[in-house]
Amino acid sequence: GIGSKFFFTIPLVKDAELKSVTAERVQKIHNDSYALPESPQPAPVAEHFAPESPQNPDRVKTILAVDDDLVNLQVLDNLLSLKHYRIVPAQDGFQALAFLEQEAPDLILLDVMMPRLSGYEVCRKIRETHNLIDLPIIMLTARNQQKDLLEGFAAGANDYLIKPFHKEELYARVNALLSAKESMERLKENEELKLEIQRRKLAEAELLASRQRLLKILDTAEDAIVCLNESEQILFFNQRSVHLFGYAQEELLGKQAEIIFPESIQKIYLSEYNALNPDALTPTRHEIKTALRRKDGTTVTYPALVSILRFEEELVYAVILHDLDPVQNDRARLLHELEKSKNRIEALENALNSVNKLFSEKPWALAPESNPPASKDKPESWSHAEEDRGLRKALVDLMTKTLHCWEITTEESKIELAEKSKIWRVYLDRGTWQTRTLDKYLNLHTLPRNPRWRDVVRTAQYVLNHCPLKAQQYRELEEVLAKLEEIMKHRKAE
Secondary structure (H helix, E strand, O other): OOOOOOOOOOOOOOHHHHHOOOHHHHHHHHHHOOOOOOOOOOOOHHHHOOOOOOOOHHHOOEEEEEOOOHHHHHHHHHHHHOOOOEEEEEOOHHHHHHHHHHOOOOEEEEEOOOOOOOHHHHHHHHOOOOOOOOOOEEEEEOOOOHHHHHHHHHHOOOEEEEOOOOHHHHHHHHHHHHHHHHHHHHHHHHHHHHHHHHHHHHHHHHHHHHHHHHHHHHHOOOOEEEEEOOOOEEEEEOHHHHHHHOOOHHHHOOOEHHHOOOOOHHHHHHHHHOOOOOOOOOOEEEEEEEEEEOOOOOEEEEEEEEEEEEEOOEEEEEEEEOOOOOOOOOHHHHHHHHHHHHHHHHHHHHHHHHHHHHHHOOHHHHOOOOOOOOOOOOOOOOOOOHHHHHHHHHHHHHHHHHHHHHHHHHOOOHHHHHHHHOOOOOEEEOOEEEOHHHHHHHOOOOOOOOOOHHHHHHHHHHHHHHOOOOHHHHHHHHHHHHHHHHHHHHHHHO
16 A cells, blocks of 8 residues: 555667667568657648558548547558558547548548547547448557447447557458448449339330330321431331332331432421421421332322421431322312321320430439429429539530540540440441431530430440549549539439
């Protein structure tokens, strides 16, 4: 009860012996243990830490190091910077919590014994808003009693590291927790992807059923109907057309329209109506006269209605030919029949566009559990609203940047990108390969009113995953992609 006295002798090191300690020995001591820096007066926190530039800046993980001892913070920075982590120092719990309000790090190294707020208190406050998976915490302390460890885990720590520790143990624990976090994030993304795939399958099945019903209606229509794409390839040829032209459907589908229309439908249309507006919200319909070439070689002139329809980003020319006798001179009957044809094709156009709107104008139709906007004043398509100019610009910027990265990295053109990614169609037009749909996404003036933003994102992701991009290129493309994804995330939240 009265205390004890101890006596010991410490040998003094002479100056000559001190000089014999080599620089290699000092470095070995620093590397193999929880060593102190040589500087007895470390610089202020804000100036003292400057992590080394990592080889791949796009993969940097942020670690928040919380300790009231600047020397300990310096040691953590020295060790973890070698593994290319970004270290953010905080000298007490209040600084750490203030940082968390601005940015969420990937991991926290938290000292237990600190003034004002202990590590346990800081950990409990963090767990009020961040769970064990989203933000792992490693407690750092010299207290190794079982009750101390249990208190740390009860406060919400993922792991414990007892001081002094070996650098390899620090690396292993940090890497283990970050790897587990990434695995859980991938698992969550996979689950969301599965749900999205299920929704898409349901939507595709609904669309397929609608198109099949529509094709049946078109195939049995009273009028001869021939549908052409912008390259004037025959996409559809109904039973009445078989009777009128004498060709079987399989003989013409996919073939050039010049087989049955000696003169280009597009040229006739443009010559008579001056200009075509590809961004029209409603189908453009015009009356023309066109020459028809039958299989037996005879050529006749027929009145026709040309209806310009839009399917996704492509224009389709629906040519409706009423099966009248060309030598019929009863003008009144001719006009009456044409008026009936107009009414029928107007009904068909409405059906076509209602199916097309299922995907192009109502993105919520892809998700059965979501509901359409309640307000009648809200535009049906996110691309129709005036405030979406920023979104449309982000789409063009991302597509342009993606194509640029592809070309300078692979030395291949947009044709190869479309073919290899299997996202965009490639057309053969008069012996030249074209990517008309992809091209529309490279300019704001040609961007479709209802752009397929998911395909633009998929294209950027394809280039990121399949091209050997340099770090600077990778980061720039990811930044443009992140900007678009942030805009879409904000829109969904609304």
